[in-house]
Amino acid sequence: MSSAHSAPESDALAQRFVQFALDAGVLRFGTFKTKAGRLSPYFFNAGGFDDGAKLGQLAQCYAERILHSGIAFDMLFGPAYKGIPLVAAVAVELARRGHNAPFAFNRKEAKDHGEGGLLVGTPLRGRVLIIDDVMSAGTAARESIALIRGAGATPHAMAIALDRQEMATEVGPDGTVRDVPYSAVQYVQRELGLAVCAIAKLDDLLHYLEQQADSELAPYKAQVWAYRARYGVA
Template sequence: MGFQAGAALADAPDALAQEFVQFCVDAGVLKFGEFKTKAGRLSPYFFNAGLFDDGAKLGRLAQFYAKALVASGLEFDMIFGPAYKGIPLGAALAVELARLGRNVPFAYNRKEAKDHGEGGILVGAPLQGRVLIVDDVMSAGTAARESIALIRAAGAVPHAMAIALDRQEKATEAGADGAVRDVDHSAVQYVRQQLGLHVCAIATLADLLQYLTMHTGGALDAHRDRVLAYRQRYGVT
């Protein structure tokens, strides 16, 4: 039996996003400063999902995923958590949905195939129907492409992705000469437009900027200016 989102929650999506950003700041998952990204950019903020590192934080994170999915109206039949961070995220979401009365199958992959026991690279429920991929953020869409290939090879349909934060910034691609260049789309836009998947994000960079604008005073003012400048340089529409 698949999962179908019900009526929208009382909280508006923006309110949910603001609550999520506040939660991430309080939990130390969202930090401000100067951080080097995979693309080599110096980002004024860093989202580290590895710091959802206890039961209370992970449980609340799963609630945010579930609320965002319900509000989005997405329908899906099962959950897939790509190794490594997607595994606990997908499992926690499956538990939360079951608590809400929506019990859906869950599967994940190994980085390397197992040659004993049950063997193979996939663990959990058989991949079938419309699959929701759960991850933290998308930087280049590489993990999404790998998950899509696994799901299709199993005969299922990669249908949607749920992520915690959409950074809304330009992706990078290597040209024929090997040089890495900025492109005009983000990883999320690529997954939506080129790979044909729906993407549900709990919050976006725009929501983070709104949070910084609403919480003025002290160090946050400087952080807001730096985040805004970063978006003006690397952001997408």
């Protein structure tokens, strides 16, 4: 790759997380079609954190990033479905680190027997930190925010595993899909008013690749830089 590109700044946690995601097979390189129809040189599937050891290590990364961010919260919320194991695991890890917090999650459909309703766990109250894997269009974030506000609590912040740092898309009145000059994370921050912390960002992945000149991953560096140049946001 041309020397016009320099490795973005990164921190130790982000670099450990990138390596962990690669080792777990959660982060892969190749050619993948995204939900927005883009051909991406990398793919991140948080569903690959699929055993107790991986989930425990993932929860450690979330807890470290959350506590380092300084975000204040009164409880945790995990959106169905992927957010359910995430919020439980993160709550356990935070408690292990001396920050015991209640948590809740939602069902996709309201239960019509027993305790009923959409919510499971502690009743939503105070400042709620939403735990999710990634954000694509911000749709799931809006649904969680509406649910939390509807329960009388305050959607305060989000913690995610990876910020792809790329333009979101929106559907126009005629049904056409177009790129917009901000990411889903930026939309949640600017338009919905929530703080967002990510364990790692695309820039952290680029930093990692810059250190892999002699590895089998070296050929992907140029591809990821090109994707960042075409679809990336600051």
